[in-house]
Amino acid sequence: MKVGVVGLGAMGAGIAQLAVEAGLETVGREVTAELGEKARGRIDGFLKRKVEKGQIEAYDIGLLTTTTEVADLADCDVVIEAIVESLEPKQELFRELERVCRPDTVLATNTSALSVTEIASAISSAERVVGMHFFNPAPLMPLVEIVRAELSSDEAFETAYALGEKLGKHPIRCHDTPGFVVNRVLIPLLNDCVRVLDEARVSVEDLDAGMKHGAGWPMGPCELIDLVGTDVHVHASEALWAKLREPRMAAPPRLVAMANAGLLGRKTGRGFYTYES
Ligand SMILES: NC(=O)c1ccc[n+]([C@@H]2O[C@H](COP(=O)([O-])OP(=O)(O)OC[C@H]3O[C@@H](n4cnc5c(N)ncnc54)[C@H](O)[C@@H]3O)[C@@H](O)[C@H]2O)c1
The missing domain is CATH 3.40.50.720 (NAD(P)-binding Rossmann-like Domain)
Incomplete structure (x- = not known):
């Protein structure tokens, strides 16, 4: 082949x-x-x-x-x-x-x-x-x-x-449906995680620990968004929101602000966490 x-x-x-x-x-x-x-x-x-x-x-x-x-x-x-x-x-x-x-x-x-x-x-x-x-x-x-x-x-x-x-x-x-399988599920779920940061006044570290130790995730949601890039995640959320109009799909304002401020995650050294280059 x-x-x-x-x-x-x-x-x-x-x-x-x-x-x-x-x-x-x-x-x-x-x-x-x-x-x-x-x-x-x-x-x-x-x-x-x-x-x-x-x-x-x-x-x-x-x-x-x-x-x-x-x-x-x-x-x-x-x-x-x-x-x-x-x-x-x-x-x-x-x-x-x-x-x-x-x-x-x-x-x-x-x-x-x-x-x-x-x-x-x-x-x-x-x-x-x-x-x-x-x-x-x-x-x-x-x-x-x-x-x-x-x-x-x-x-x-x-x-x-x-x-x-x-x-x-x-x-x-x-x-062929918006987000296919994994992103259709994962993107709104990660957006929920970010909203919970403010709603439950949980720290970034505790939210990540919660999802790792309580839900068996291999990596916390904030670590994952930092790895993907806040800009990429916001873009993907906006694409899903535009097609499906489900409120959970819209990017949380906190993430949009991070992306606008250049806090893109690992690739810029700062996101939810700070990374040594
Ligand atoms: N980065 C991700 O996390 C990811 C994950 C899954 C799918 N995708 C999808 O994969 C595709 C590529 O994403 P990426 O992150 O690799 O982008 P990228 O910007 O790293 O790479 C795109 C490459 O395509 C080249 N290019 C542009 N127009 C071209 C053309 N007409 N012919 C040949 N080469 C051309 C550019 O020079 C560039 O090197 C996109 O559709 C993206 O949505 C990206």
Whole structure:
């Protein structure tokens, strides 16, 4: 199986790394050759470290080529899109992919908050479009949501599911609804946690301890929001709120204020907690 990955940023590079680890021929497309080469270097570095730690025996970075040309994805069996989270550029890319790829190439999107069906509506062969929603960081998080859009064919859906397994992930099947499965549940839940900070006048540390020791969470909600980034969480909340209008989905004002103040969490060194760089 040959895999294409479009966009080698945080998610795409992780997905390309998984494909190389799985021994699959992989083509990564970026907007400049330099970005492609940088991503390839990072992937090589991560895999080298895995060998040194004894987590994998060997890998062949030669399986990964990078390109700026969409045409180089022509003979891929599956292409996974991981570019900016915006409808227009994604639809434009899918139109290009439809022009150059084989008719049986499955076109997958890693979107978190957009509708897979709406992305697919840009092309005439919408039956080959599915969602493959990986979690960040893709090489470490075991889950991938395989998302069926309105017109997805069974064949495309099952090909994506099988690829998820081949990449060493635990795939789950779902339909194209806002937030899919995990974010649909997790985002309002994390928003509840933030509201409880003010309502119950519980400290950040005690709330995290409460959810870890009372609900078995591996990490407290405030630690988790710091890891994800308050800005990313606010953006995801706003997307869900816009589509479903459930009050719990709207970002709590406290979080919006944190994001506006640059208290983004781990990536800026300050969020609910302070981090040493
Ligand atoms: N970061 C997360 O936590 C996360 C989790 C799950 C899904 N996603 C989704 O994955 C997608 C990518 O997110 P990310 O965080 O990796 O973003 P990112 O900004 O880190 O990476 C995007 C990359 O795409 C490249 N790019 C943009 N347009 C392109 C094009 N037309 N062709 C090729 N490359 C192009 C950019 O140069 C950049 O390197 C988004 O749809 C996002 O919603 C993100």
